[in-house]
Amino acid sequence: MKYVDEFRDPEQAQKLLENISVLAKQVQAGKDRPIHIMEVCGGHTHTIFRYGIKQMLPQEIELVHGPGCPVCVLPMGRVDDCVALAEHPEVILTTFGDAMRVPGSQKSLLQAKAEGADVRMVYSPTDALSIARKHPEKEVVFFALGFETTMPSTALTVLQAEDEGIKNFSLFCNHITIIPTIKAILDSPDLQLDGFLGPGHVSMIIGQHPYLFIADQYKRPLVIAGFEPLDILQSIWMILNQMKEKRHEIENQYGRVVQNEGNHNALKAIEKVFELREHFEWRGLGSIEHSGVRVREGYARYDAERKFSIPNLKIADPKSCQCGEVLKGTLKPKECKVFGTTCTPETPLGALMVSTEGACAAYYSYGRMDSFESKKEATT
Amino acid sequence: MSSHTSKSFIPPVARKLQTITLAHGSGGKAMHDLIEDVIVKSFDNPALALLEDQARFDLKDLVSLGDRLAFTTDSYVVDPLFFPGGDIGNLAVNGTINDLAVGGAVPLYLSCGFILEEGLPLETLRQITASMKKEADKSQVSIVTGDTKVVHRGAADKLFINTAGIGIIPKGINIAATRAEPGDMVLINGFIGDHGAAILEARGDLALRSSIKSDCQSLSSLVQAMLDVCPDIHCLRDATRGGIATVLNEFAQSSNVCIKLNEKDIPLRHEVRGMCEILGLDPLYLANEGKLLAIVPREYVERVMEAMRLLPEGQYSAVIGEVVVAPEKRVLLKTNFGGERIVDMMVGEQLPRIC
Helix, strand or coil: CCCCHHHHCHHHHHHHHHHHHHHHHHHHCCCCCCEEEEEEEHHHHHHHHHCCHHHHCCCCEEEEEEEECCCCCCCHHHHHHHHHHHCCCCEEEEECHHHCCCCCCCCCHHHHHHCCCCEEECCCHHHHHHHHHHCCCCEEEEEEEECCCCHHHHHHHHHHHHHHCCCCEEEEEEEECCHHHHHHHHCCCCCCCCEEEEEHHHHHHHCCHHHHHHHHCCCCCEEEECCCHHHHHHHHHHHHHHHHCCCCCEEECCCCCCCCCCCHHHHHHHHHHEEECCEEEECCCEEEECCEEEECHHHHHHEHHHHCCCCCCCCCCCCCCCHHHHHHCCCCHHHCCCECCCECCCCCCCHHHCCCCCHHHHHHHHCCHHHHHHHHHHHC | CHHHHHHCCCCHHHHHHCECCHHHHCCCHHHHHHHHHHHHHHHCCHHHHCCCCCCCCCHHHHHCCCCEEEEEEEEECCCCCEECCEEHHHHHHHHHHHHHHCCCCEEEEEEEEEEEECCCEHHHHHHHHHHHHHHHHHCCCEEEEEEEEEECCCCCCCEEEEEEEEEEECCCCCCCHHHCCCCCEEEECCCCCHHHHHHHHHCCCCCCCCCCCCCCCCCHHHHHHHHHHCCCCCEEEECCCCHHHHHHHHHHHHHCCEEEEEHHHCCCCHHHHHHHHHHCCCHHHCCCCCCEEEEECHHHHHHHHHHHHCCHHHCCCEEEEEEECCCCCEEEEECCCCCEEECCCCCCCCCCCCC
């Protein structure tokens, strides 16, 4: 398949792995722990597990799975609010597929749907707008979530609704921003990260400049990476190269998609419709300053939070849940006390087990190879 | 027969507009007419035409074919009713035939229960019964007994079908999910995921267009041909909902073995792969309606493959993996890229990823 297979070529992978192996040994020499590289984005986590990249890497490198799965980091209280919206008799609630399964404190959207709420899966916010056109007697609420990647399409849909004078469409806005979150992780006192794989699709929108502080203040390399397996390997190699040369810079491996200055039109649409919230609550990480956006006053009529009264309750994460530590890279998924026992993809307790892009769910579905391998070694 | 003559006076256009009403399920004349005019006429076989409350078989005939009876049932609720490559009637017949066939049974008889939603066009029902008859004939199976119920609008989605099937397992055949042994090979009879992809597209909310067709087909002749050259097939199952990943996990768990797959050997159409790439779906979990997975002793693989490839439903057969000792109860996939990963049972439904 064109434009796909080129980025999954096993021969290229072998060559890269050999180079990575040599570099990793040089860089890790003299350290008492492996090199920790965090992939910020859930899409990267998915690729890493799906192609078995984790097992291909030399033991000197350990990948830490970051907070970049917007479905996973959604706090329970927000899911409850969304369920409450869906249960309004006049509401058709529209959402991306994998948000349907996220558990609230009482139920998920899937369960609300089974109980009679009108919840519909869409592939784009413009699909939600089409439903609004078709059902003028109903209020169509779009469950807007995601990082800067999905923000522009939500913003443009609001602008289109305004253009067409559609009045029965609104957002339940849970969009979040990546930069304050990376900063929160970098500020954590027990930080053990040596470099970052930067999120490719977020960067396509925001460009390279917002990451500069990571290199300047925190002295860590970040390489903006694509989502194919060779992209990941090449980006890891680029990070190791920086480490070897004692550089810490922002580099762009995903040049075929990401431009240095980002996408001007997308940023303009975001700026027009959204503004930063003072705080936004993250599952597993707690409240992070300026990490979420809301609909601006001028577009209040498209804001479901203003149109409807919602419970807006804070629900604490379960006590046994150690998602925060896993997110920061101080704990591996399988080291969490509840991993695979009370917390499984069928009954997720913590954020990271919820979506297939969550570190724990990916680890659970694809990654439990380590335990076999260590068993094999023990028996042979 | 008076009902036939009276209906023949209705002009064809009006006839097309006829719909199912609650009267068709009332037990009265309308129901009698529906059964005689649509169902018995379509299925056309002596056992059904007697209109007794049950079909009757001569035991002697059955015993001559084998030493065990196979009996299965399945319900069909697919939406939409018609999709590229098939329809609900085709599915209802072949799905149950396949459930018999993969046990090594020669399928013989089917029952058919319809649940119809008030307002269903009569013509739709006619098309579906015609399709059922056609598929049953292909596999030399008769639909010998049935039932029809009509429910209020909204109490069912257009039309649901239940079919049960009876077949005979010849002596000496012993297919079971517990029999996979290290050294055995894993075979499949063609491209995976066609049905799941075709249904996703036919629902129309993706705004994608492709030429993907459902693989809905009977596997009965194929299984017979395979058993002719290797009566000792260890495991055999058709990979429907949950895809090939689910069936292979069932084999690995029941037999306490590990199944190792090679991604590069698994037949997958470009169109289906493309759809999966766009939507973030895994084709290993996509539904099939005409694909079987066989675990075959290594020494028989060549003969079985040859027999499979001679038939249209086995034309693209491939050896996709092998059975090994450990890790027990696991399915592993060697990726094209050179890595290895676990292929687990699916949790819930496959939902498209957000980004």
